[in-house]
Amino acid sequence: MLQKLGYLGERKQNRFSLIFTHDVDSIETSSGLFNFVKNCLGHILRRRNPFLLLRRIRDQALIWLGIKLDPVFNFDWIMNKNHLRKKKARFYFISGGKTKYEGRYSIRSKKVKALIAHIREQGHIIGFHPSYETAGNAQKFHQEKVSLEAICKQQVDEGRHHYLRFSVPETWQLWDSNAMRLDSTCGYADFPGFRMGTGDSVSVFNVKTRSALKLKERPLVFMDTTWLSYMSGYSFLDIKEKLTLIMDNARRCQSECCVLFHNDKLANPEVKQLYLALLEWEEVMA
DSSP: OOTTTOSSOOOOOOEEEEEEEEOOOOOOOOOOOHHHHHHHHHIIIISSOOHHHHHHHHHHHHHHTTOOOOOOOOHHHHHHHHHHHTOOOOOEEEOOOOSSOOOOSOOHHHHHHHHHHHHHTTTTTEOOOOOGGGGOOOHEEEEEEEHHHHHHHHHHOOOOOGGGGOOOTHHHHHHHHHTTOOOOOSSSSSSOOOOTSSSOOOEEEEEETEEEEEEEOOOEEEEEEEIITTTTTTTTHHHHHHHHHHHHHHHTTTOOOEEEEEETTSHHHHHHHHHHHHHHHHHHHO
């Protein structure tokens, strides 16, 4: 529109790019005996499927015996797939929280510390995934950020709120006040799309104080749980067609396109297939 009106000034040259982010809500199929038993009871009482129960018991036994790799602990697979296409994968870790929405691992455990160090050594990015209650609690947000940085031994400046907890301008002000550079919480939970009208990272404002913030928002365009929960009636081909349309628009506008895949959801073969398809599409569309 500016060009049509005669604007001849220089414009920032963007390019289509898929940005892969991964919220780390779990690091293993079953975090302890309690969760394992809870999951098994779910197969009996809720899903009423004895075959799922037997398969769950068999798979967990093989994992505990070291015979089978845990499909949820797939961080090397994610890094390798991104590395092959010269991309940096982003892993956002939870470092606190005591509600029913988190607590599946401790950021201070030897296993998680070693995992974070390994991700850093491989040249990928560690980000912050504030727990459920931090959305309205500045002190808790700060404490969890400090805890994560102590484990990482570096500054952490990007991430996304757990459960996409988001409000304007409170979320942006909270992140900006804690020296965060980039938030990626703003997106639709129930449908893929451009909630901010763009996929590009944009500067944001506190509309109450009428002030510009240093923080930028990288809008979330699609996440795996949208398909698994809200759009569960969509087949693989349906969701592939929907995402192809979205990415065609992003490519036409030379925009970024941020997607979210949870490492535990990538244990699902169809989700893994979609992940690989997105990686391949970017090469074709670029």
